[in-house]
Amino acid sequence: MTTSLLSAQNLSVRFGGVLAVNNVSFDVREGEVFTLIGPNGAGKTTVFNLISRIYTPTQGTIDYAGPQGPIRLTDQPPHQIASLGIARTFQNIELFEHATVLHNLLVGRHTHSRSNLLSEIFFTPAVRRAEIEAREQAERVIDFLDLQHYRDTMIAGLPYGVRKVVELARALCTQPRLLLLDEPSSGLNVEETDDMAFWIQDIKHELGITVLMVEHDMSLVSKVSDRVLAMNQGEVLAMGTPREVQGDPGVIEAYLGSVDDVSSLRREVA
Amino acid sequence: MRFIFKTDYDQDIRLAKHGGHVFWYGLLCVLLAAAPVLLSEYLLAQLTFILIYGIVGLGLMLLAGFTGLFSIGHAAFLGVGAYTQAVFTGMGVPFPIALALAALLSAAVGIVVGLPALRVKGIYLGIATLSFGFIVEEAFARWESVTGGNAGMSVGQVNIFGWVADSGTSFYFVCLVIAVLCTLACINLLRTSTGRAFVAIRDSEISAQSMGIHLAYYKTLSFAISAALAGIGGALYAHQIRFLSPDQFNIIQSIDLLLMVVIGGLGSIHGAFLGAIFLIGLPQAISAVKDYLPEAIAQAPGLKAVIYGAVLIAFVLFEPLGLYGRWLKVRTYLQLFPFYRKGMFKRQKSFQKSDRLK
Numbered sequence: 001m002t003t004s005l006l007s008a009q010n011l012s013v014r015f016g017g018v019l020a021v022n023n024v025s026f027d028v029r030e031g032e033v034f035t036l037i038g039p040n041g042a043g044k045t046t047v048f049n050l051i052s053r054i055y056t057p058t059q060g061t062i063d064y065a066g067p068q069g070p071i072r073l074t075d076q077p078p079h080q081i082a083s084l085g086i087a088r089t090f091q092n093i094e095l096f097e098h099a100t101v102l103h104n105l106l107v108g109r110h111t112h113s114r115s116n117l118l119s120e121i122f123f124t125p126a127v128r129r130a131e132i133e134a135r136e137q138a139e140r141v142i143d144f145l146d147l148q149h150y151r152d153t154m155i156a157g158l159p160y161g162v163r164k165v166v167e168l169a170r171a172l173c174t175q176p177r178l179l180l181l182d183e184p185s186s187g188l189n190v191e192e193t194d195d196m197a198f199w200i201q202d203i204k205h206e207l208g209i210t211v212l213m214v215e216h217d218m219s220l221v222s223k224v225s226d227r228v229l230a231m232n233q234g235e236v237l238a239m240g241t242p243r244e245v246q247g248d249p250g251v252i253e254a255y256l257g258s259v260d261d262v263s264s265l266r267r268e269v270a
Numbered sequence: 271m272r273f274i275f276k277t278d279y280d281q282d283i284r285l286a287k288h289g290g291h292v293f294w295y296g297l298l299c300v301l302l303a304a305a306p307v308l309l310s311e312y313l314l315a316q317l318t319f320i321l322i323y324g325i326v327g328l329g330l331m332l333l334a335g336f337t338g339l340f341s342i343g344h345a346a347f348l349g350v351g352a353y354t355q356a357v358f359t360g361m362g363v364p365f366p367i368a369l370a371l372a373a374l375l376s377a378a379v380g381i382v383v384g385l386p387a388l389r390v391k392g393i394y395l396g397i398a399t400l401s402f403g404f405i406v407e408e409a410f411a412r413w414e415s416v417t418g419g420n421a422g423m424s425v426g427q428v429n430i431f432g433w434v435a436d437s438g439t440s441f442y443f444v445c446l447v448i449a450v451l452c453t454l455a456c457i458n459l460l461r462t463s464t465g466r467a468f469v470a471i472r473d474s475e476i477s478a479q480s481m482g483i484h485l486a487y488y489k490t491l492s493f494a495i496s497a498a499l500a501g502i503g504g505a506l507y508a509h510q511i512r513f514l515s516p517d518q519f520n521i522i523q524s525i526d527l528l529l530m531v532v533i534g535g536l537g538s539i540h541g542a543f544l545g546a547i548f549l550i551g552l553p554q555a556i557s558a559v560k561d562y563l564p565e566a567i568a569q570a571p572g573l574k575a576v577i578y579g580a581v582l583i584a585f586v587l588f589e590p591l592g593l594y595g596r597w598l599k600v601r602t603y604l605q606l607f608p609f610y611r612k613g614m615f616k617r618q619k620s621f622q623k624s625d626r627l628k
Contacts, residue, residue, distance in 0.1 A: 052480050082482030096473035098537065099466075102282075106463075107470045111482035113463035117491070120465075123458040131462065132279045174481065 003065065005030045005178055005210050006051070006073075011060035013046060020046045022234040023060070028178070030065070033204055033211040035221050037245070038231035039254055044214040045091060046234075048180055051212075052088050053078040067177070083111040085177035089167045091186065091214075095155045101166050102151050105138040108173025112137075141172045144207075145199060161192045168199065172207070179203065181213035185220050193220055200224045218246070230254070272605065285457060302446055306439040315510075316554065318442045320546045321449040322506045327530050327542030328456050329499025334528070335536040336460065337492040338472030339387055342396045343403025344527045346383075347497040349410055349519030350376045351504025353417055356425045356514055365428045369448075372505040373498040379406075380497025384490040403524050410516035422515035425508045435509075445506050452499060456539055459495070468492055529578065533585050535592025544593040552577065 004027040011024045021043040028034045036044040049055045051062060053076060062073040066084050076084070087108070096104050112134070115127045142148055145165050150158060155166065164187065171179055184200065185193040197220050203209050204224075215221050221228060222242040230237040230251045238248035245251055274281070274288055286292045301308070305317055326348055334340050351372040358368035386398045410417045417423055428435035428444055435441040459465045467488045470478035479485055508514055526549060534545025553574060560568045567573065589596050603610045 054476065054479075077484075078479050079482055079484040082480060088480050090477060094474045094477035096470050096477070098473055099469055103466060103469070107466045107478070107481050107483075110463050110467060110470075115462060117459075117464060120462040121455045121458055123462070127462055128280075128283060131283050134463075135279045135282060170481070 003030050004028065005065050006212070007063045008047070008051075009061050009063070011047065011050060011062065012058050013050060013055055014058045020234050021050070021057075024231070024234070024236050025060075026229050026236070026239065028210060028212050029226075030210055031204065031208065032226040033200060033213065033224050035225040035228045035242075036212070036214045036231060037216070037218075037221060037228055037251075038237070041233070042231040042254075043234040044231055045182055047231075048088065048182055048212075048214060050074075051081075051086065051180060053081050064178075082174050082176075085175070086180065087171035087174040087176035087178075088180035089164075089171050089182055089184065091182040093160075093163045093167050095163055095167055095170070097155045100152050100154055101147060101158070101169075102135075102138060102142075104155060104166060104170050105141060105173045106134055108141075108170040109134040109137060111174055137175070138173055141169045144172070144202070145169045160187050161189070164188060164192075164196075165199075168196075172203070172209075176209055178210045178212060181211060181215075183214055183216065185215060185217045193217060196220065197223050218242075222246070283461060306442060311438050314438055314442055316550055318438070318445050318510055319550045320543070321442075321445040322503050322510060323527075323530060323546035323549055324543040325449050325452050325506065326500045326503035326527060327534060327546050328452055328539065329496040329503070330527055330531045331534075331536070331539065331542045332456060332459075332468070332499070333492050333496035334531055335538065335541065336465070336472060337468040337489065339489065339492060340392075340396050340528070341383075341399040341493075341496070341524075342521075342528060343383070343399035343401070343406070343524050344496075344500055345519040345521070345523035346403045346406035347376045347380060347500035348504040348507065348523065348527070349406060349514075349516075350379050350497075351501030352425075352508040352514055352519070353410060353423070353504075354501070355505035355508045356423055357416060359426050359429070359509075360423075365430045365444075369502060369505050372501045374501075376501025376504070377494040377498040380493040380495075380500075381490055383497070384493030387489050387493060388486045400521070400524070403519075403521060407516050407520050410519060417514070417516070420516060422513055424513050425511070428509050441509065445510075448502065448506065452502065453539065456499075460539070464488070464491070529582055533582065533592050535594030535596075537591075538594040540597070541592050541594040544597075548581075548593065552581075 006028040007026075009025050011021055012019065013021045024043075024047065026034075036047060038044055046055065050057050051073065053073070057074060060074075064071045064073045064084065064086070071084065073081070073084075096107060099107075113130060115124075115130055119127050142151060145168065147162075147165060147169055150162055150166070155163060158166065164184065168181070168184065171181075181200070184196050188196060200211060200213070201224055204211055211224075213225075225242050227240065228242050228245040229239045230245050230248065232250075232254040237250045237254055238245045240248075272288060272290070276282065281287070286295065306314055309317060326344070329347070330341065330344050354372040354375045355368050358371055359365065363371070383399060383402050387395055390398055411420050413419070414421075428441055430444075435444050460468075467478065467483045470481065470483055471485060471488055471492075475485060511518070530545035530549045531541060532545075533548050534543070535541030556574055556577060585592060591598070
């Protein structure tokens with residue numbers, strides 16, 4: 001439980017004049033649910049994009065305990081991240097819209113495909129076996145997330161809540177060791193959020209996958225997280241258990257403003 | 271209404287999903303095989319053209335319809351294939367080897383053109399491929415020692431290790447076999463992880479990448495395969511036309527090819543062939559009805575271009591999924607009869623696309 005799976009050291013990223021992430025360090029331990037919280041624009045998604053290598057940090061490093069020994073993640077090309085066992089979902093769903101749910105999940109199996117172009121063109125028996133194997137894995141995830149009903153539906157025709165689950169399913173299809181969830185409950189109703197909380201707990205306990213998530217819904221956060229990192233304006237405010245972080249004066253100030261802020265808003269009555 | 275009860279993963283994977291597929295595609299094969307008996311020599315030549323353009327269409331469909339990369343210079347690949355075939359068969363190389371060389375050389379050129387595709391998208395890629403098309407057309411005209419320049423170049427008959435396809439019928443069968451093989455290759459590719467990677471890149475590059483798809487590799491691969499198919503089509507085109515000149519591979523030809531896949535229906539293998547039928551069939555249809563039209567319209571220059579343009583606009587406005595999309599609706603209507611609802615195929619507005627990290 002105590003070995004760290006992912007370790008970010010002094011991460012900073014600058015977009016022109018904006019310092020989106022400033023000197024952020026944290027460790028994600030194997031088997032835990034680690035949550036990033038913070039107001040809008042705090043740099044949470046940017047941290048995600050740094051881990052999935054969509055951005056390159058201006059400064060700092062990310063180390064990852066890969067399946068074959070430790071790896072400096074910041075040196076890896078973006079398409080390599082998935083095969084290292086890191087899968088992610090997106091805040092604004094990024095599914096393959098003109099394809100069925102099953103098709104989307106099979107794309108998640110991409111990193112496990114070993115066939116070459118020529119054998120695929122001839123659709124050799126080996127390719128057929130690999131396809132069946134991929135479907136078996138996808139079916140397991142479908143079963144896990146209760147998506148049977150939607151298996152052959154086009155994404156374009158699915159409601160938002162289901163798309164959210166499909167995206168989670170697609171990430172699980174890669175058989176990750178670390179799952180990055182960017183606001184898993186955004187746009188979901190109360191029941192769907194509860195379902196999501198159960199699934200996240202199941203993912204942690206049954207599948208043994210470490211989860212790193214960004215989330216705004218504090219009830220979901222306190223229900224599933226082992227540790228929470230609060231950020232504001234690209235900097236770390238507090239880190240600890242959900243209760244500790246929620247009670248942290250800096251965090252309260254970031255969300256609600258300090259007493260001085262409030263008084264300055266008061267209209268002076270002359 | 272047909273319900274398919276799936277009990278086996280193979281049912282998802284196999285090509286013929288149900289008995290209806292076996293029957294109708296079987297019937298199509300029988301008709302195609304019997305075409306030389308059923309059709310006149312002229313119509314058979316038109317059917318041969320449909321097959322050739324269908325092969326080129328498959329290539330462009332893979333690129334534009336499945337990978338989402340548009341090429342407005344595809345006639346260049348057609349030309350590279352055609353001239354390669356002409357040059358090598360002229361040197362006495364047997365047809366299959368020359369065909370393979372034509373495909374390979376086109377694929378190599380495709381890779382070179384595919385490289386800018388890694389950096390530019392949409393309209394900019396269109397312009398890059400458009401100018402590439404001009405460059406290649408110019409090269410055909412200027413490289414007189416090889417291509418014969420604007421004076422043109424004649425092409426021999428198909429010679430497969432001594433067997434010569436010297437009649438329209440035998441060449442039709444050569445084209446038919448190659449078209450079937452190319453189609454099977456495309457379908458096979460599309461039901462494996464490479465094909466899914468293409469579709470993933472088309473729909474969302476960012477999540478394709480985070481699923482472990484190497485964008486540069488697959489985009490280049492798509493260009494290469496697309497160019498290879500265009501090259502094969504070009505090689506057959508050379509044998510069919512028997513005479514090549516640079517102006518056969520100009521911008522008009524490129525636009526015709528693009529028109530073909532858009533009207534056929536982007537994102538479907540059927541669309542490539544439906545588009546080819548449209549592209550080859552429309553001039554025939556126009557000349558057939560010409561006699562019944564008033565003189566002023568029938569003899570007007572540019573009648574064909576106007577009709578093409580009008581049809582394209584109509585498709586973009588009313589049926590973005592092309593002929594194949596229309597067919598799907600007709601089929602669904604018949605399958606569900608009498609339960610078809612009017613709004614069933616209403617396009618859903620996709621939301622939340624504004625925040626894409628592109």
